Amino acid sequence: MQVLTAWFRRHFSDPQILFLALALLVVFAVVLTMGQMLAPVLASLVIAYLLEGLVGWLERRGWPRLAGVLVVYSLFVLFLILVLFGVLPQVSRQVTELVQQLPAMINEGQQALLQLPEQYPELFTEAQIDQLIGAIRNEVILFGQRALSWSLNSMVSVITLLVYLILMPLLVFFFLKDKDLILAWFGRYLPRHRRIASDVWRDVDGQISNYVRGKFWEILIVWSVSFIVFSAFGLRYAMLLGLLVGLSVIIPYVGAAVVTVPVVLIAWFQWGWSPTFIWLTVAYLIIQALDGNVLVPLLFSEVVDLHPVAIIVAILIFGGLWGFWGVFFAIPLATLVQAILSAWPNHAEPEADPVVD
Numbered sequence: 001m002q003v004l005t006a007w008f009r010r011h012f013s014d015p016q017i018l019f020l021a022l023a024l025l026v027v028f029a030v031v032l033t034m035g036q037m038l039a040p041v042l043a044s045l046v047i048a049y050l051l052e053g054l055v056g057w058l059e060r061r062g063w064p065r066l067a068g069v070l071v072v073y074s075l076f077v078l079f080l081i082l083v084l085f086g087v088l089p090q091v092s093r094q095v096t097e098l099v100q101q102l103p104a105m106i107n108e109g110q111q112a113l114l115q116l117p118e119q120y121p122e123l124f125t126e127a128q129i130d131q132l133i134g135a136i137r138n139e140v141i142l143f144g145q146r147a148l149s150w151s152l153n154s155m156v157s158v159i160t161l162l163v164y165l166i167l168m169p170l171l172v173f174f175f176l177k178d179k180d181l182i183l184a185w186f187g188r189y190l191p192r193h194r195r196i197a198s199d200v201w202r203d204v205d206g207q208i209s210n211y212v213r214g215k216f217w218e219i220l221i222v223w224s225v226s227f228i229v230f231s232a233f234g235l236r237y238a239m240l241l242g243l244l245v246g247l248s249v250i251i252p253y254v255g256a257a258v259v260t261v262p263v264v265l266i267a268w269f270q271w272g273w274s275p276t277f278i279w280l281t282v283a284y285l286i287i288q289a290l291d292g293n294v295l296v297p298l299l300f301s302e303v304v305d306l307h308p309v310a311i312i313v314a315i316l317i318f319g320g321l322w323g324f325w326g327v328f329f330a331i332p333l334a335t336l337v338q339a340i341l342s343a344w345p346n347h348a349e350p351e352a353d354p355v356v357d
Contacts, residue, residue, distance in 0.1 A: 010253065031319065040164055044171035047210075048179075051076055053213050055176060069176045084165075087239065094240040098266075105269045106136065207308055208332040214299035219246045229287065233280045236270055245284075249291065249329055252311055254286050310334055 051072050058068035110133050116124040175182070223246025230238035230297070241263050248255030263284055271277040314334035318326035326333075 016178055040167045040230070041171060044168045044175060047076070047168070047172050048175035049209070050216055051172070051176060052179070053209060059114045066177065069173070073176060076172065080169070086241075090239045091243060098237055098240065105265075108269060109136070109265075126318055137271055175351040189193070208335065210346075211332050211335075213327070215250065218249050218295060221295060222249055222287065226284075226287055229283050230280075233276065233283070235267060235280060237266060241266065245287070249316060252331070256292075256313075260284070260288075310338075 003132070046335060054075075055065065055068045055070045058067055058071065063071075111131060113129050117126050223242050226245040227238055227242030230255060231243055235241065244259045244262065248259035251258075267277050267280050271280075311331060311334065314330040314337075315327055318330045318333050320326070322329075
């Protein structure tokens with residue numbers, strides 16, 4: 001008991017530390033318990049945070065804040081309209097076509113698998129291939145059940161989407177327009193002495209803003225380039241696959257490897273072992289190489305100094321808690337944890353005086 005008391009005094013004797021710990025607990029509890037109810041507000045905060053960089057850039061060049069907000073908000077609404085009426089209908093149509101063609105693709109894949117024991121008897125046996133085909137069939141059945149469940153809940157999803165489309169643009173506008181007013185209102189209820197919390201936020205804000213905005217542009221660029229390349233080759237479902245490739249950059253190390261499977265499989269089902277298939281695969285690998293070695297260094301001026309194991313653990317934890325947004329913000333949240341641990345006072349225990357006989 002004395003050890004715990006000494007540890008608590010050593011780490012929580014400063015009132016500012018208590019405020020930082022309490023603030024973190026409150027924010028975590030609110031997001032964890034009321035995240036579903038506050039999802040439009042939280043998503044609007046994320047979007048406003050993304051757009052604040054452009055507003056601040058215009059302000060630094062002499063624009064009044066209201067004029068900058070109106071220009072940036074107009075661009076945001078234009079982008080939203082383009083996505084809703086240009087991209088989503090095309091993606092939805094390609095998803096429907098892919099689901100309809102899936103049985104034919106599976107049959108063709110089964111025929112190719114059944115030929116493996118004849119071509120490579122030393123590597124594959126008929127029992128292994130039958131077991132693999134059975135596993136594929138089970139996965140297809142589960143996929144069909146999920147699709148049916150989604151279609152039954154589609155009305156609820158449409159209503160939720162309509163709520164988001166009405167509330168989020170309004171919230172984003174007011175978060176941008178009244179940013180200083182909102183921050184001042186919250187500041188009135190915070191303790192005056194909060195230097196440690198302010199230092200932590202200043203340290204991590206640069207990295208978070210750089211990461212989130214850079215990741216948004218990375219998704220957009222990789223998505224656009226992939227769509228153009230896939231369309232140039234005539235690959236089916238180019239918009240859907242390009243979107244998947246763009247979203248794959250959210251998950252480091254794993255996303256690119258996972259999304260390679262549908263791209264290569266669909267290309268193989270369309271062209272087989274042809275030169276077109278080989279050249280498309282080469283072009284796709286070039287896109288991935290340019291993303292990792294050229295685009296990422298250009299977009300992310302501040303490198304997040306996190307070990308790969310810490311990044312993967314953060315993705316698993318925060319993704320399990322908050323789904324897509326947890327995965328998207330896993331690295332910034334891990335950076336925040338690292339900054340808090342670095343700023344946390346660490347008063348070493350005084351060494352005991354040696355006993356003199």
